[in-house]
Amino acid sequence: MSRRYTNRSFLDALSKKVLIYDGAMGTSLQKMNLTADDFGGEKLAGCNDYLVISKPEVVEAVHRSFLEVGVDVIETDTFRSNRITLKEYNLQNQVIEINQRAASLARKLTDEFFQTTNQQRFVAGSIGPSGKLPSMEDPQLSDVSFSELVDVFREQAVGLITGGVDVLIIETSQDILEVKACILGIQKAFEETGQYVPIQAQVTLDTTGRMLLGTDIGAALAILEGLPIEVIGLNCSTGPE
Numbered sequence: 001m002s003r004r005y006t007n008r009s010f011l012d013a014l015s016k017k018v019l020i021y022d023g024a025m026g027t028s029l030q031k032m033n034l035t036a037d038d039f040g041g042e043k044l045a046g047c048n049d050y051l052v053i054s055k056p057e058v059v060e061a062v063h064r065s066f067l068e069v070g071v072d073v074i075e076t077d078t079f080r081s082n083r084i085t086l087k088e089y090n091l092q093n094q095v096i097e098i099n100q101r102a103a104s105l106a107r108k109l110t111d112e113f114f115q116t117t118n119q120q121r122f123v124a125g126s127i128g129p130s131g132k133l134p135s136m137e138d139p140q141l142s143d144v145s146f147s148e149l150v151d152v153f154r155e156q157a158v159g160l161i162t163g164g165v166d167v168l169i170i171e172t173s174q175d176i177l178e179v180k181a182c183i184l185g186i187q188k189a190f191e192e193t194g195q196y197v198p199i200q201a202q203v204t205l206d207t208t209g210r211m212l213l214g215t216d217i218g219a220a221l222a223i224l225e226g227l228p229i230e231v232i233g234l235n236c237s238t239g240p241e
Contacts, residue, residue: 022066052102077101079128096159104165125160153185169200175214200231
């Protein structure tokens with residue numbers, strides 16, 4: 001499918017070689033034995049995404065550890081950087097700032113390593129789930145409309161795009177309806193910013209090959225193939241078999 005891009009370097013590289021992503025940000029940060037002060041105080045303790053503001057050097061150290069061993073792609077520290085999950089820490093008004101900072105930090109490092117190693121590196125803007133399951137009929141988990149979810153993901157994508165990512169990765173998705181909302185939100189962010197990058201959409205499966213709410217891999221693929229994305233993947237789930 002022909003699409004317009006303001007940055008298609010990730011896809012150009014992918015057409016020539018297998019691109020290796022980094023490892024887990026969360027567990028890497030846990031190994032650092034961070035204190036509440038590192039996060040900006042007790043009320044923010046455990047909010048890994050806020051470290052790009054309160055203690056950016058530790059996030060930089062994780063990124064560097066992966067870049068130094070030669071990975072092609074590093075993900076931004078923004079897995080939970082949407083207004084719904086950030087509201088747990090009263091940070092819902094800093095969505096754009098957090099995502100921009102995270103993307104800019106990763107961009108600075110990939111550019112630095114390209115200059116010193118002559119190996120092109122890429123930044124993937126990490127978009128994790130909202131914590132809501134819109135396909136369910138649960139008073140707490142589904143208390144959000146589709147249009148509200150679209151706007152939640154639009155906002156996060158704007159921050160990541162303006163921060164300089166090469167690709168947007170939707171990951172650890174349990175509800176295919178949320179994936180669709182995210183993709184639509186990203187399209188709105190493209191229109192808002194005037195910048196277009198590839199989208200990598202990933203779902204999570206259980207051992208039966210289904211998403212949490214019962215969507216099997218065949219149905220997930222059929223839905224995703226009809227949406228404006230470039231790469232389909234799996235993560236935090238069973239393997240490709």
